[in-house]
Amino acid sequence: MKQPDQFMIEGYTITHSATEEYDSKGKPTQTFTGVSLITAPHLTPTITDLTCVDGRFLRFTIDTVEAPLSILAVYAPHNQREQQCRDQFWQALTTQLSTHRERTPLLVVGDFNALALDELAAIPHATGPHFVPGKTAEEDEPDDAAEGDTNQRQFHDLLASQDYCLPQSWMQKAPRNRHTHKRPNGDLVQLDHAIIHKDWRNIIHDIHTLPGAALNSNHYLVKVELQLRTKEAKRTPPKPRHSRTPTAAQRQAYNNHIKQNLDAITPTTDYSQPPPQLPLQSQPHEQWQSLQAATKEAISDHIPTTASFPKHPWISQATWQLIQQRSAARLAQRFDLEAQLHKDIRKQARKDKTQWLKERLAESEATLDPRQKWKWIKRVRSDYKPRPNTCEHWAAPPTPYTGPTDPIHPAAAVDLSPITTAELNAALKELAHNKAAGPDSIPAEAWQWLDDHNQEALLRVLNQALLTATIPDDWHHAIVVEIYKGKGPLTDPASYRPISLLNTSYKLFAKIIHTRLQAALDDRLRETQYGFRATRSTSQPIHIVRRLIERAEATGQTLYTIFLDWEKAFDKIHPDALLTALSRYGVPPHLTALINNIYTSPQFTVAAAGKQSTREQASAGIRQGCPLSPYLFLIVHGMVMHDVDRELTAHGGSLPWLYSQNQPFYDLAYADDTALIASTAHRAEQLLHILQRIAAHSNLHLNLKKCVLLRSPTSQNTVHFHNGAPLTIEQHAKYLGVTISSDGSSHKDVLTRVAKARKHFNSLHQFWRNTDLTLKWKLRIYNAVFIPLVTYGLESAALTKGDLNRLEAFHSQSLRKILHFKSTYYTEVLNPTARTYTNQEARQEESSMENSALQFFGTGF
Numbered sequence: 001m002k003q004p005d006q007f008m009i010e011g012y013t014i015t016h017s018a019t020e021e022y023d024s025k026g027k028p029t030q031t032f033t034g035v036s037l038i039t040a041p042h043l044t045p046t047i048t049d050l051t052c053v054d055g056r057f058l059r060f061t062i063d064t065v066e067a068p069l070s071i072l073a074v075y076a077p078h079n080q081r082e083q084q085c086r087d088q089f090w091q092a093l094t095t096q097l098s099t100h101r102e103r104t105p106l107l108v109v110g111d112f113n114a115l116a117l118d119e120l121a122a123i124p125h126a127t128g129p130h131f132v133p134g135k136t137a138e139e140d141e142p143d144d145a146a147e148g149d150t151n152q153r154q155f156h157d158l159l160a161s162q163d164y165c166l167p168q169s170w171m172q173k174a175p176r177n178r179h180t181h182k183r184p185n186g187d188l189v190q191l192d193h194a195i196i197h198k199d200w201r202n203i204i205h206d207i208h209t210l211p212g213a214a215l216n217s218n219h220y221l222v223k224v225e226l227q228l229r230t231k232e233a234k235r236t237p238p239k240p241r242h243s244r245t246p247t248a249a250q251r252q253a254y255n256n257h258i259k260q261n262l263d264a265i266t267p268t269t270d271y272s273q274p275p276p277q278l279p280l281q282s283q284p285h286e287q288w289q290s291l292q293a294a295t296k297e298a299i300s301d302h303i304p305t306t307a308s309f310p311k312h313p314w315i316s317q318a319t320w321q322l323i324q325q326r327s328a329a330r331l332a333q334r335f336d337l338e339a340q341l342h343k344d345i346r347k348q349a350r351k352d353k354t355q356w357l358k359e360r361l362a363e364s365e366a367t368l369d370p371r372q373k374w375k376w377i378k379r380v381r382s383d384y385k386p387r388p389n390t391c392e393h394w395a396a397p398p399t400p401y402t403g404p405t406d407p408i409h410p411a412a413a414v415d416l417s418p419i420t421t422a423e424l425n426a427a428l429k430e431l432a433h434n435k436a437a438g439p440d441s442i443p444a445e446a447w448q449w450l451d452d453h454n455q456e457a458l459l460r461v462l463n464q465a466l467l468t469a470t471i472p473d474d475w476h477h478a479i480v481v482e483i484y485k486g487k488g489p490l491t492d493p494a495s496y497r498p499i500s501l502l503n504t505s506y507k508l509f510a511k512i513i514h515t516r517l518q519a520a521l522d523d524r525l526r527e528t529q530y531g532f533r534a535t536r537s538t539s540q541p542i543h544i545v546r547r548l549i550e551r552a553e554a555t556g557q558t559l560y561t562i563f564l565d566w567e568k569a570f571d572k573i574h575p576d577a578l579l580t581a582l583s584r585y586g587v588p589p590h591l592t593a594l595i596n597n598i599y600t601s602p603q604f605t606v607a608a609a610g611k612q613s614t615r616e617q618a619s620a621g622i623r624q625g626c627p628l629s630p631y632l633f634l635i636v637h638g639m640v641m642h643d644v645d646r647e648l649t650a651h652g653g654s655l656p657w658l659y660s661q662n663q664p665f666y667d668l669a670y671a672d673d674t675a676l677i678a679s680t681a682h683r684a685e686q687l688l689h690i691l692q693r694i695a696a697h698s699n700l701h702l703n704l705k706k707c708v709l710l711r712s713p714t715s716q717n718t719v720h721f722h723n724g725a726p727l728t729i730e731q732h733a734k735y736l737g738v739t740i741s742s743d744g745s746s747h748k749d750v751l752t753r754v755a756k757a758r759k760h761f762n763s764l765h766q767f768w769r770n771t772d773l774t775l776k777w778k779l780r781i782y783n784a785v786f787i788p789l790v791t792y793g794l795e796s797a798a799l800t801k802g803d804l805n806r807l808e809a810f811h812s813q814s815l816r817k818i819l820h821f822k823s824t825y826y827t828e829v830l831n832p833t834a835r836t837y838t839n840q841e842a843r844q845e846e847s848s849m850e851n852s853a854l855q856f857f858g859t860g861f
Contacts, residue, residue: 074110114151128170284464288472314356401576403697438503531671543796565706577698681717
């Protein structure tokens with residue numbers, strides 16, 4: 001058994017049991033490419049046990065309400081093949097049928113390369129009243145056949161020995177709907193069959209050939225109709241939506257309910273006493289279960305629910321009725337009616353959305369809630385982001401960790417004392433509102449509603465987890481949702497970023513641990529790591545890269561800059577590598593044991609399109625969505641780069657330097673966005689090879705197709721990966737949201753930025769033309785959305801006069817559209833004051849760029 005090859009086209013899954021293989025001269029090394037399966041999107045969730053015995057057999061099961069239906073697609077060798085090959089096929093097919101459970105149906109379909117002998121009529125269960133033989137036994141001896149039993153004889157013996165039948169023989173068909181193959185001489189015969197055990201014959205409703213189907217083959221399409229009901233994937237029942245803004249009386253009742261439930265079972269803890277001996281032996285699970293149950297019950301009893309809202313709020317009642325009619329047509333298999341209704345729905349929905357957006361944009365100016373003010377602007381300018389429809393396993397089991405384990409730093413002074421009320425309140429303030437809850441359905445606001453007494457109960461649970469180095473069982477579970485990255489095929493899981501929805505109580509705990517780790521370890525992290533660290537941003541690495549490239553271009557020196565793309569860096573970190581990195585950075589064993597407990601057996605459920613997968617266990621990676629995860633990645637990254645440094649200097653060498661020997665560096669990073677920089681191709685290749693080899697210990701691997709090499713104008717050599725493949729050489733590369741050019745120019749970046757801004761500006765066409773909105777509100781939107789969009793990263797860019805003119809042109813054109821001014825000449829003649837007004841507004845963009853540059857260079861960087 002082996003797993004077949006699969007790929008997707010427009011939502012349909014294509015499965016091959018074998019792939020084409022060619023020799024060095026391009027000639028095929030096998031005479032067939034196996035059998036294939038095309039699965040419609042709505043049927044994909046019901047397909048199970050998809051395997052292939054070899055290239056000639058593809059087997060899968062459809063999960064149905066009555067009994068699972070197994071289908072075996074086959075491709076028999078023709079009669080001219082050697083006897084051993086044919087015998088192996090028929091023996092394997094007999095084994096598949098004889099080992100199948102008789103209580104579930106098995107339908108065998110495919111090219112048997114066999115005509116039906118007239119002797120089949122003598123087998124009572126094998127044929128029906130409309131059986132038409134393909135040949136007699138006397139005719140079954142073609143001159144060009146190989147020695148041994150023919151396929152016809154083997155097919156006859158199979159039906160007789162396994163109690164299988166030809167269900168089509170119970171159906172009266174015209175010859176054109178029965179023949180499946182056209183021979184070179186023009187004869188029409190039936191070589192493709194569908195057979196099933198005699199006890200399951202009645203589930204087959206119809207079998208007929210479609211000779212008019214456009215297939216590039218001398219075989220015709222055979223359609224088999226069955227009656228069965230597939231099991232729908234279980235949809236997650238909608239959770240009740242509770243108000244996120246309860247009244248003071250409701251919050252008081254909520255807290256009283258929790259207090260009454262907890263007072264009888266939770267003792268008071270005096271945190272003024274000295275810290276206990278670590279680790280504690282008691283576990284936090286029971287305390288957490290009591291607090292969780294009391295909180296959920298209090299929410300249900302005292303926090304009112306809010307009315308549910310439709311998936312798309314702009315859908316009118318008339319459109320909704322059309323959608324219901326389409327669903328009824330689909331169930332009735334009225335596909336022609338469904339297609340027509342689908343067109344009508346799309347047309348009507350566009351009208352609904354246009355009218356609805358006009359109303360929302362008008363309302364946004366009057367509302368006092370700042371979230372609502374911006375909500376509809378963001379909706380109009382954002383690109384379409386599809387909903388994923390797959391439930392994927394994101395992390396594969398890694399190989400054992402084999403990297404270095406010696407200390408990098410001495411023991412760090414990480415605070416291990418009990419968590420204080422001040423730390424809890426600081427973490428509570430940082431919890432975002434109106435966000436999706438985790439598996440326990442308790443929103444972040446529920447913990448912020450707690451009074452001082454009930455906060456003490458939450459604090460006891462957090463301290464119990466800290467002091468025992470064990471988190472409650474529920475905190476291991478996460479719901480993983482897939483966020484489309486905005487690029488790549490919609491059906492490819494790699495085009496989505498998995499985000500873990502964790503219990504908000506765990507996120508509180510993780511935030512506190514992160515704060516303590518950061519206070520003790522931040523000065524130990526790599527100096528060239530700018531991600532997730534205070535007083536650092538993307539501006540610094542962008543500035544450094546630009547200055548190095550400009551210097552190489554101005555002096556004529558060679559410079560090789562490699563922009564690396566890690567393959568799912570967060571999702572694939574080796575759990576042992578994480579623990580090793582913590583230990584090598586001096587994290588106390590107790591805290592290392594706590595983080596080990598968090599990541600030892602993380603469980604997840606993938607939610608997509610209103611459905612949830614079964615609960616699985618991740619074997620690698622750190623959770624995106626956990627407050628602790630980004631900082632843990634920085635520690636692993638620092639360990640990897642430290643080991644690269646050590647190997648570079650292992651034999652008395654020095655670290656590469658680009659500008660000053662007193663401050664050598666060769667890498668820049670913002671989290672996993674890494675750039676390697678060297679003055680020669682040999683050194684760049686050496687750095688790349690060492691990094692690839694050492695990072696592999698931590699299960700970090702490069703996406704070779706997405707790594708890019710930028711060379712200065714005088715650089716001509718090529719850099720290769722460890723496996724010998726050359727890096728892709730480009731003149732422009734995307735790094736941290738800006739376009740870096742090999743000649744140091746920012747012209748390409750300005751062009752790209754202006755084009756993106758213009759696209760989003762035009763998407764707000766309805767907003768700019770709406771006469772019910774004030775000019776002040778429109779300019780506020782423009783300054784908050786589009787000024788940052790066009791000026792991002794330009795504080796360190798060397799702009800030419802042409803680049804500045806292009807930015808000013810976009811700014812002026814945008815303002816004219818907002819202010820409803822016509823062309824420059826037309827306005828100058830009929831409205832002389834327009835230029836003065838526009839010039840005042842135009843200074844906004846220039847001032848923004850100047851202020852950003854002054855602020856950036858004023859940091860003392």
